Amino acid sequence: MTDLSAFPITKRWPAQNPDILQLYSTPTPNGVKVSIMLEEIGLPYEAHSINIGQNETWGPEYLSLNPNGKIPAIIDPNGPGGKPLGLFESGAILLYLAEKTGKLLPTDPAARYEVIQWVMFQMAAVGPMFGQLGFFHKFAGKEFEDKRPFERYRAESERLLKVLETRLTGRQFIMGDEYTIADIALIGWVRNINGFYEAGEITKYNELTAVPAWVERLLARPAVARGLNIPARA
Structure with missing residues (x-):
């Protein structure tokens, strides 16, 4: 042991x-x-x-x-x-x-780094921006009189969703037909925009097509459905 x-x-x-x-x-x-x-x-x-x-x-x-x-x-x-x-x-x-x-990570060096760049995109951009939008839209930040921080994060979140929309148009997954850690890195955050953060309308999420379809494909995966609830909340 x-x-x-x-x-x-x-x-x-x-x-x-x-x-x-x-x-x-x-x-x-x-x-x-x-x-x-x-x-x-x-x-x-x-x-x-x-x-x-x-x-x-x-x-x-x-x-x-x-x-x-x-x-x-x-x-x-x-x-x-x-x-x-x-x-x-x-x-x-x-x-x-x-x-x-x-x-879930290609062995081909070029494809491998392409996946890594999308993981870094999530880490550096999607996570911080979506998280701040959630704070200013749903939580204590919504009480701030100065709406400039909220608008900054709203606009940037809308832009990032458009980046993903462009990438996913004509693709099943971030890397095309291959499901990778890039998809896993992004799904929780993108799902939250139209879900937990209730920010689908203000980010124009509902006007997108490729991103919502990608979300539904991932949510249909049994491992994703299980992982979204692990560990059970205390």
Whole structure:
């Protein structure tokens, strides 16, 4: 049995089976990237629910694994060289799992970097912009008298959706006929625009065709449907 005692997080969230990958997460747009990926590749794992509403990511145990205090994070007991590996940042985890299993990332170098660029597009643009739009449209930010921040994020979110619309026109997935980690990185965030954030009208999401069709294709995948609800919210 693998000894994970070097990771203080396991004292707060003990591993029932330390020989399999440990996931620390909650089903937010960032969190579901990893749960969907794990469901798609079929790698055994154990999910630990982190209650971000109770600020559990800011406790010393969680910060020992991710000093940035965000979900998701993992411990892979079977990391490089057979040694346990702790890892945070959802994009990095997607790349790691794809390379570990040889799944959902092309082996052709040019196609591989094309996928990575779309993962980075999500990390650098879609996630931050959509997240800020959600704050200013649905949460406390909507009470701000100055509407310039809201309009900035609304306009940029609309523009980013158009980028995706152009990319997905005539394609099944971001890479054409091949489903990859680029799709997994994006689905949680794009789904939220017309769903949880209730911002479909203001971003003109409902005027798009390729993006909504892509969302429906992904939501029809059993692994995606499962991953969107893993781990169960505390």
